[in-house]
Amino acid sequence: VSAGDTDQLAELTEPLHESEMGDLIAALEPSERQELVALLGDRFDYSALTHIDDAIRLEIITVLPNEQIALALQELDSDDAVYILEDMDEGEQADILGRIPFTERIRLRRSLDYPEDSAGRRMQADFVAVPPYWNVGQTIDYLRDNADLPERFSQIFVIDPTFRLVGAVDLDRILREQREVRIEDIMRETRHAVPAEMDQEEAAQIFERYDLLSAAVIDENERLVGVLTIDDVVDVIQEEAEEDILALGGVGDEELSDSVIETTRSRFTWLMINLGTAVLASFVIGLFDATIQEMVALAVLMPIVASMGGNAGTQTMTVTVRALATRELDIYNAGRIIRRETLVGLLNGVLFAVVIGIVATLWFWTPGLGVVIAIAMVVNMVCAALAGIFVPLILDRMKVDPAVASSVFVTTVTDVVGFFAFLGLAAVWFGI
Amino acid sequence: VSAGDTDQLAELTEPLHESEMGDLIAALEPSERQELVALLGDRFDYSALTHIDDAIRLEIITVLPNEQIALALQELDSDDAVYILEDMDEGEQADILGRIPFTERIRLRRSLDYPEDSAGRRMQADFVAVPPYWNVGQTIDYLRDNADLPERFSQIFVIDPTFRLVGAVDLDRILREQREVRIEDIMRETRHAVPAEMDQEEAAQIFERYDLLSAAVIDENERLVGVLTIDDVVDVIQEEAEEDILALGGVGDEELSDSVIETTRSRFTWLMINLGTAVLASFVIGLFDATIQEMVALAVLMPIVASMGGNAGTQTMTVTVRALATRELDIYNAGRIIRRETLVGLLNGVLFAVVIGIVATLWFWTPGLGVVIAIAMVVNMVCAALAGIFVPLILDRMKVDPAVASSVFVTTVTDVVGFFAFLGLAAVWFGI
Numbered sequence: 045v046s047a048g049d050t051d052q053l054a055e056l057t058e059p060l061h062e063s064e065m066g067d068l069i070a071a072l073e074p075s076e077r078q079e080l081v082a083l084l085g086d087r088f089d090y091s092a093l094t095h096i097d098d099a100i101r102l103e104i105i106t107v108l109p110n111e112q113i114a115l116a117l118q119e120l121d122s123d124d125a126v127y128i129l130e131d132m133d134e135g136e137q138a139d140i141l142g143r144i145p146f147t148e149r150i151r152l153r154r155s156l157d158y159p160e161d162s163a164g165r166r167m168q169a170d171f172v173a174v175p176p177y178w179n180v181g182q183t184i185d186y187l188r189d190n191a192d193l194p195e196r197f198s199q200i201f202v203i204d205p206t207f208r209l210v211g212a213v214d215l216d217r218i219l220r221e222q223r224e225v226r227i228e229d230i231m232r233e234t235r236h237a238v239p240a241e242m243d244q245e246e247a248a249q250i251f252e253r254y255d256l257l258s259a260a261v262i263d264e265n266e267r268l269v270g271v272l273t274i275d276d277v278v279d280v281i282q283e284e285a286e287e288d289i290l291a292l293g294g295v296g297d298e299e300l301s302d303s304v305i306e307t308t309r310s311r312f313t314w315l316m317i318n319l320g321t322a323v324l325a326s327f328v329i330g331l332f333d334a335t336i337q338e339m340v341a342l343a344v345l346m347p348i349v350a351s352m353g354g355n356a357g358t359q360t361m362t363v364t365v366r367a368l369a370t371r372e373l374d375i376y377n378a379g380r381i382i383r384r385e386t387l388v389g390l391l392n393g394v395l396f397a398v399v400i401g402i403v404a405t406l407w408f409w410t411p412g413l414g415v416v417i418a419i420a421m422v423v424n425m426v427c428a429a430l431a432g433i434f435v436p437l438i439l440d441r442m443k444v445d446p447a448v449a450s451s452v453f454v455t456t457v458t459d460v461v462g463f464f465a466f467l468g469l470a471a472v473w474f475g476i
Numbered sequence: 477v478s479a480g481d482t483d484q485l486a487e488l489t490e491p492l493h494e495s496e497m498g499d500l501i502a503a504l505e506p507s508e509r510q511e512l513v514a515l516l517g518d519r520f521d522y523s524a525l526t527h528i529d530d531a532i533r534l535e536i537i538t539v540l541p542n543e544q545i546a547l548a549l550q551e552l553d554s555d556d557a558v559y560i561l562e563d564m565d566e567g568e569q570a571d572i573l574g575r576i577p578f579t580e581r582i583r584l585r586r587s588l589d590y591p592e593d594s595a596g597r598r599m600q601a602d603f604v605a606v607p608p609y610w611n612v613g614q615t616i617d618y619l620r621d622n623a624d625l626p627e628r629f630s631q632i633f634v635i636d637p638t639f640r641l642v643g644a645v646d647l648d649r650i651l652r653e654q655r656e657v658r659i660e661d662i663m664r665e666t667r668h669a670v671p672a673e674m675d676q677e678e679a680a681q682i683f684e685r686y687d688l689l690s691a692a693v694i695d696e697n698e699r700l701v702g703v704l705t706i707d708d709v710v711d712v713i714q715e716e717a718e719e720d721i722l723a724l725g726g727v728g729d730e731e732l733s734d735s736v737i738e739t740t741r742s743r744f745t746w747l748m749i750n751l752g753t754a755v756l757a758s759f760v761i762g763l764f765d766a767t768i769q770e771m772v773a774l775a776v777l778m779p780i781v782a783s784m785g786g787n788a789g790t791q792t793m794t795v796t797v798r799a800l801a802t803r804e805l806d807i808y809n810a811g812r813i814i815r816r817e818t819l820v821g822l823l824n825g826v827l828f829a830v831v832i833g834i835v836a837t838l839w840f841w842t843p844g845l846g847v848v849i850a851i852a853m854v855v856n857m858v859c860a861a862l863a864g865i866f867v868p869l870i871l872d873r874m875k876v877d878p879a880v881a882s883s884v885f886v887t888t889v890t891d892v893v894g895f896f897a898f899l900g901l902a903a904v905w906f907g908i
Contacts, residue, residue, distance in 0.1 A: 061685075061686055063685050063686065063687075071808065071809075184616075184651055187648075187651045187652050188651070188652060188653065188654060193648075193652065196646065196648060197648050198630050198647070198648065198689065214628065215630070215647035215648060215651060216619075216625075216628060216629050216630065216647060218651065219616055219619045219620070219647060219650065219651070220619050220620055220625065221620065222620060251710070252710055252711075252714065253493075253495050254493055254495065255495075255707040256707075257630065257689065257706065257707065274689065274706050274707070274710070275687040275688075275689065275706070277710075278683070278684055278706070278709070278710060278713060279684075281710060281713060281714060281717075282684065282713060282717070285713075285714070285717030285718070285721070286717070286798065286802075288721060289717070289720060289721050289724065289794065289798055290794060290795070290798065292721065292724065292725065292794075293724065293790055293791055293793070293794025293795070294787055294790060294791050294794070295791045295794050295795055298795065300795070300799055300804050300805070300809070300813065303816075304816050304819045304820055304823065307816060307817075307820045308819075308820045308823045308824055308827075311788070311791050311820065311824060312824060312827065314787070314791070315784060315787055315788060315791075315824060315828060318783065318784060318787045319780070319784060319828060319831065319832065322779060322780040322783040322784060323780065323835065325779055325780075325783075326776050326777060326779060326780055329775060329776045329779070330776045333772040333773075333775075333776060336768070336772050336775050337769060337772045340765040340768050340769045340775075341765075343761060343765075343768050343772075343775035343778075344758050344761045344762045344765060345758060346775075347754060347757055347758060347761070347779060347782070347891070347895075348751070348754040348755065348757075348758055350779070351750065351753075351754040351757075351891075352747060352750060352751060352754060355726055355746070355747055355750045356743070356747060358725055358726060359725055359726050359727045359743050359746070359747075361725070362721065362722060362724070362725025362726070362727050363722070363725070363727055363730065363732075366718065366721055366722065367732055370718075372732050373732070376503060377503075377732070381732065384735075384736050384739060387736045387740075388736055388739045388740045388743065391736065391740045392740055392743060392744060392747060395740075395744065396747060396751060399751065400751065403755065459779070459783075
């Protein structure tokens with residue numbers, strides 16, 4: 045790149061897959077990235093841009109002339125074009141769309157009109173559709189003679205004159221049948237058409253459930269508007285699982301390429317909330333300062349009760365959050381799961397109560413202390429189980445993403461209950 | 477089911493998709509499940525069994541006569557048959573395989589010979605392959621006349637006389653071309669063939685990276701042995717993300733259908749390890765019991781330092797674990813990420829030091845306490861960042877799954893450092 049040798053560069057990057065090109069771009073310094081794209085010019089494969097982080101993509105795109113972007117977008121599949129367009133600001137977007145020919149522009153605009161993260165945004169607006177009264181031979185001839193087909197397709201849709209979807213035929217089916225067989229006799233009902241307004245996560249679940257490779261996307265009048273393919277859905281599944289993992293770890297929508305300031309800011313909120321709950325737990329401890337002064341062993345042992353509760357609660361919560369995300373948990377089995385988790389909490393509570401009771405008695409040579417910590421342990425483990433299941437369930441019912449908000453509430457419960465049960469019982473037991 | 481009315485039952489379940497049938501089975505009581513399968517007999521779609529938890533599947537299969545299972549497996553795609561066979565004990569497996577006709581048996585046996593979770597286990601052993609010198613017309617005629625094709629396929633492989641893979645053609649490509657075009661002129665190189673021994677997770681990453689819909693599976697001599705399709709890969713991606721989420725939450729390989737005892741046992745190990753680290757942290761507190769007795773405020777405030785460090789460490793760890801899992805983190809950017817995380821830890825440490833310093837000073841009206849907790853906060857947040865990134869990196873280098881083991885080590889570091897820094901500094905500052 046630094047030598048500015050366009051031809052050699054084009055030769056080197058030509059055999060790369062678009063995702064490898066994306067990695068190459070991400071690995072370069074910002075100034076080199078822009079130079080690379082500028083040098084390659086027409087020979088740059090813009091689909092590589094769909095494989096890099098938003099921030100880097102925007103950085104490259106803002107320095108390119110809109111005219112060049114418009115030309116590039118026409119070469120791309122419509123879903124990739126939408127992917128690049130959707131992060132731009134509105135003025136820029138309108139300007140670029142204005143430079144794109146009418147039919148293509150209408151298509152892109154329609155995709156962009158659907159809500160963010162909807163099936164309509166992710167769909168491919170090019171598809172192959174034939175009327176039901178055609179036969180296999182006509183269909184094959186049509187495919188052979190038509191130059192303007194989508195780059196890749198795995199099924200052919202069957203539509204009526206008003207563009208309403210009536211069925212679909214997989215390509216392997218077409219290849220198996222004789223030329224005179226009518227399409228309507230071999231098409232299958234498309235029971236799993238996806239409304240364009242549907243959230244992409246929901247659409248992904250339909251794909252997974254019915255092992256689909258592609259699905260028709262229909263508008264509110266059941267007219268065919270596009271096709272959603274499984275490679276887009278794989279990205280969605282990966283993203284959603286990723287979001288849950290990060291949310292459970294107390295990290296927001298973060299990318300590895302974010303700067304120090306961006307990262308600090310995005311983590312700050314979560315830590316601030318945690319500080320609040322930690323201070324609340326400290327207040328509970330503060331209620332018993334006289335008790336602790338009498339018996340310092342309480343201060344030494346109290347984090348054990350809170351920490352065990354926190355971990356048990358996190359276990360139950362993780363299982364609940366995942367079961368909610370994959371729709372495995374519903375009103376039919378909620379009762380059974382609640383019973384199971386409570387029993388597990390009770391059982392593990394009793395087991396660890398015995399262990400910690402013995403440890404505490406031997407350590408401080410005070411049997412009473414062993415009894416107090418054992419009872420507190422059972423109480424906190426059961427509360428942890430209840431919090432671990434009810435907090436996500438209630439948040440889900442309130443339409444709040446349980447992966448994001450559950451763990452604050454659960455650990456608040458286990459800290460407060462843990463400290464209160466242990467110190468409170470000790471105060472009563474030892475009469476201080 | 478309880479009425480034993482086979483015909484009505486068959487009628488009711490017939491329109492169900494295999495995954496819906498799976499859900500229905502999972503929702504029933506154990507005895508009803510067996511009755512349902514027995515009643516439906518030949519009309520039961522065994523592929524439903526691939527959609528339910530291992531435990532329930534085994535429970536149904538062990539009561540069925542092996543003869544019936546052998547018949548059922550022949551109806552299934554080979555990957556589904558392997559899925560059902562792989563969990564059985566060896567004697568049962570051998571008996572069932574013995575009842576299956578030779579060719580099919582060899583195929584299943586070969587798949588089962590590949591290691592668990594390898595591409596060879598997940599592949600479909602039926603595929604369509606043609607020689608490169610055929611033309612499009614011959615290929616289509618072959619597909620039309622051959623009754624023994626796989627149930628679904630999306631590409632045709634091109635092989636030489638020794639079964640070695642030379643290329644592949646997507647079905648849409650075949651449909652676009654004239655009958656006289658030769659296959660070798662339209663086939664593409666199969667650059668992304670998957671070795672049968674490859675781990676399924678690695679295979680899934682190839683699919684994702686190159687947006688594949690299916691890939692050839694080859695043996696050590698580069699002979700074509702099967703095809704891996706994206707619907708199997710979607711399950712793998714989902715499972716792997718699931719495993720990471722559960723592991724990070726301190727939950728092992730658990731399923732929603734597990735019993736109370738199984739669940740208690742699987743969570744016990746993790747809680748036991750946590751008890752060890754909690755006791756270790758308590759020992760650290762115990763070192764300073766005289767200091768705490770002098771100044772109970774220390775006992776009240778100390779969980780705040782530990783908790784903030786624990787959360788900051790978990791944030792960094794979550795990001796690191798995910799970046800390792802998705803191969804986004806490698807030796808090229810590790811240095812940058814370590815620098816970034818350390819700086820983020822320092823920055824957030826300073827911010828929260830100021831906040832908590834002021835809170836502590838106002839609460840206990842002791843400026844010295846504010847200074848001590850502020851310094852301890854900075855120290856612990858930086859240590860948390862370092863632990864959050866180095867623990868997963870080191871575990872990964874040692875070939876231990878960082879998702880499973882990281883959080884114990886990270887919270888041990890943040891607890892020990894948090895208590896030691898705060899109480900130690902206080903002991904020095906106040907001279908007690």
